[in-house]
Amino acid sequence: MATISLCMIVKNEEKTLARCLDSIEGLVDEIIIVDTGSTDRTVEIAAEFTDKIFRHPWTDDFAAARNASFSKASMEYCMWLDAEDVLLPTERDKFLQLKQSLPPDTDMVMMKYNTAFDETGNPVFSYYRERLIRNVPEYRWVGEVHEVISPAGNILYSDAAISHKKEGPGDPDRNLRIYRRMLESGKNLDPRQLYYYGRELYYHWQYEEAAAVFEKFLDLPEGWVQNKIEACTVCADCYYRLGRNDDALPVLLRSLSFDTPRAELCCEIGNHFLKCGNYRSAVYWYETALTRERNDRTGGFVLPDCYDYIPMLQLCVCYDRLGDREKAREYNEMAGSCKPFSKAYLYNKRYFESLS
Structure with missing residues (x-):
């Protein structure tokens, strides 16, 4: 079984740190906390989970801070989390299976990062990030802001997802x-x-x-x-x-x-024509969005709703304005099958019922 060092950089994270560490408890072999200048209870909370707490002066350089945390790791792989990240209960088994079955020649594991959610908690914005990285000197962070370790070596994609549950504006x-x-x-x-x-x-x-x-x-x-x-x-x-x-x-x-158009881009172009009142052109692009194959592993930002719910809802609008109420109603019902509690779907449903 692979061994994992969780490496975190923190500063004034007393509101979320315990939640983060509770969510990953029992799944990692070591917790490294690098504090960059907290003035609240962050360090005290961290001490409830680990004694490997280090200070690092903040120099406006996220890569430097993350590399400081990686330098303290002693396990085969380094894993990073932000204090506002959580491994949801539905993802724990997936993560454990990943850890137990990870091929020994794996250099990096890419995991989905869900960063925005709808009213039912389903992710509406996600992308893959390098999450587990072999603990060797050649894999280190670069970039003062939006730091990154460029994927390299033998890369494995995992179905386990980390969720970013932001608390406050920071x-x-x-x-x-x-x-x-x-x-x-x-x-x-x-x-x-x-x-x-x-x-x-x-x-x-x-x-x-x-x-x-x-x-x-x-x-x-x-x-x-x-x-x-x-x-x-x-x-x-x-x-x-x-x-x-x-x-x-x-x-x-x-x-x-x-590259060939992604559904996200098709929806943007469709929205342009919709705002211009060119509904037939908008229909073309929204219908094209529905034909695009979703590929979460490109590394780019993925908006899942652009592959079904959004173009269906917008096609409802377009066909209504073109006078084809029956087709508009059909697309609204299709959108409702994706999100039955959507306010937009329910509003449209009441609208069509009022026309009956």
Whole structure:
């Protein structure tokens, strides 16, 4: 059976740390906690689970802190979690089976990361992350923000999922502040950093600058294709928010130059035509979304609802506005089969009943 060191970096996590560690208790062989300057009960709580607690000065560098935690590990594999992460009870058996059956030549295990949920708790936003990493010096974190260990070696994909259950806003300005300091110090952002810098600008409603950063990123010959596709979507939304709708569609269509369209992208293009009142074109793209095969293992962000519920619901809207009420009703019922408690589905259902 593989042995695992859970390696965490924490700061002022008294609200969530015990929940996180309780969820993984009994499944890892060692817990490493690296505290970067807590002023609350974080260290006290950590001591209830492990005596391997270390201090690391915070230097605006997540990779450095995570590498400090990995350097203390003594097991075959390092596993990382954030304090707001949990292994849900439904995932514990999957994780235990993974640990018991992990082939000895495995270098990395990619696990699904669920980060947003609907009203029933089902994930609506997820992606795969490197979660278990062989404890050898060549696998170390890079990147001051949105740090990563690039997948390499023998990679295994697991069905076990980690859920990010955020509690409160944290420090919403931290990442943008770090990027600003990097730029002020004269550091050039690599393509991945440039992409995430654009996202941070977007989250801070700085749409003009964010769009310029995304356009710069898209013009680079380098850059991960998944980030390129997602940059097109976020850049287009910047243009919508700036009232530059005519600039949005070209950047959405630009994503087709990187790969075949994902359902997420089809829904974005469909939404463009829906907002323009071009319902037949919107129908084409939403129906195309329903034909796209979902592949969670691309590494990109996955919105599961874009493969069924969202295009079905939007097709209901399109056909209603085209005057085909029967087809609109059919698509609403299809959407309801995906999410029977959806407020949008139930609202539409009442609307069609009122027409009877």
